[in-house]
Amino acid sequence: MAAVKSPLLGAWTVILSGVVVALQIGKLPPALPELQIQMGVTWLQAGFLLSMVQFAGLSLGLVVGLFADRWGLRLCMLSGLVALSTASFLGGLASTPETLLWLRGIEGFGFLLASLPAPALIRQLVPPDKLNAMMGLWGAYMPAGTALALLVGPLWIPAWGWPSWWWLFAGLSALMALGLLVAVPADSLRRSSASTERSNASSDLRYSLAQRIHETLRAPGPWLVSLTFAMYSGQWLAVVGFLPSIYAQAGLSGALLGVLTALAAAVNMVGNVASGRLLQKGVSAGLLLYCGFLAMALGGALAFGAWTSDLPSWRYAGVLLFSMCGGLVPGTLFSLALRLSPSEGTVAATVGWMQQWSSAGQFVGPPAVAWLAAQVGGWHWTWTITGAFCVVGMLLSWRMAWVIRRLNPIGQTN
Secondary structure, eight states: OGGGOOHHHHHHHHHHHHHHHHHHHHTSGGGHHHHHHHTOOOHHHHHHHHHHTTHHHHHHHHHHHHHHHHHOHHHHHHHHHHHHHHHHHHHTTOOSHHHHHHHHHHHHHHHHHHHTTHHHHHHHHSOGGGHHHHHHHHHTHHHHHHHHHHHHHHHHHHHHOHHHHHHHHHHHHHHHHHHHHHHSOOHHHHHHHSOHHHHHHHHOHHIIIIIHHHHHHHSHHHHHHHHHHHHHHHHHHHHHHHHHHHHHHTTOOHHHHHHHHHHHHHTHHHHHHHHHHHHHTTOOHHHHHHHHHHHHHHHHHHHHOGGGTTOHHHHHHHHHHHHHHHTHHHHHHHHHHHHSOSSGGGHHHHHHHHHHHHHHHHHHHHHHHHHHHHHHTSSTTHHHHHHHHHHHHHHHHHHHHHHHHHSOOSSOOO
């Protein structure tokens, strides 16, 4: 029965699993105002609650990437979803910020296990001519899940409380694990249908460890993709993660608060999907990255600069610009991670290294923004942090475009 499963159905199930995983990230921002009232969570603690979920990826991304293929991509994702379900259920029982912080760390490990194998799994499930488009869709998993959580949270939490909000996502993660089990072929079946070259590369334990680490880390491509992703992810989570609190301080609440913050996250999907389509049509990856970072810098300046303090519509337009055009960056980088892998056997390791640096950015970004806001008494200098991330991101993108022109990465070069 497993042998007749549709590969495209399996790929879409993987993407949907990613959306459910992202819900676990997005569930915290709309709950922060309530947690500050009930638990006395400080702004600095709020920043670490936002970023703690990335701690596992920060420390274990490359390791999990190395072992994901050998352990089994589907099994790795299933384990992550189960871990997320368990930690989220226990999180609903937490009574102190410290307990919630530790459980967010466990959720982070589940997030890593469930999200890191997905690009390699999609690569196995879809034909090459659809890969860029599917990578663009996969790149939208984070904004899709975050937007849904931001939309529903402000309505759910006042009615049923934040603990039930945690338990809701515990149930959804468990349900998605069952869906993945049904729709995606077992790892052994996919390996048996893979090419002999790929199978041999995946089964050589010695190559899977020392040689894969050496080959991945000595190549410029994995480093550039990973560091560039860190420049994007750190600022995006910081801005979108604190939007509910920023707008709540401005007097917004309920449905309007949910719609505004959810839309800010949802428009990121436009950039992600567009990046896949544009890459498919031959648009330069470097150009897409430049446009994405430039738009994020301009959007951050409009959203937080003192010169728009009396222009709320311009501020919100800046947030939308920041998120929507910024979506060009992750969609492009997910495709480049596959193309710039040094070899077929280092794809999972490259994605793992990218995840590790993405997590580093998300671990540092929110506390940095929260610390600056606490020091200056507001959010009006946030644009300096987002602007600095964008400048570094553009420099890395320029270097990556130079490398792309000189290397022969996996797949097409453009």
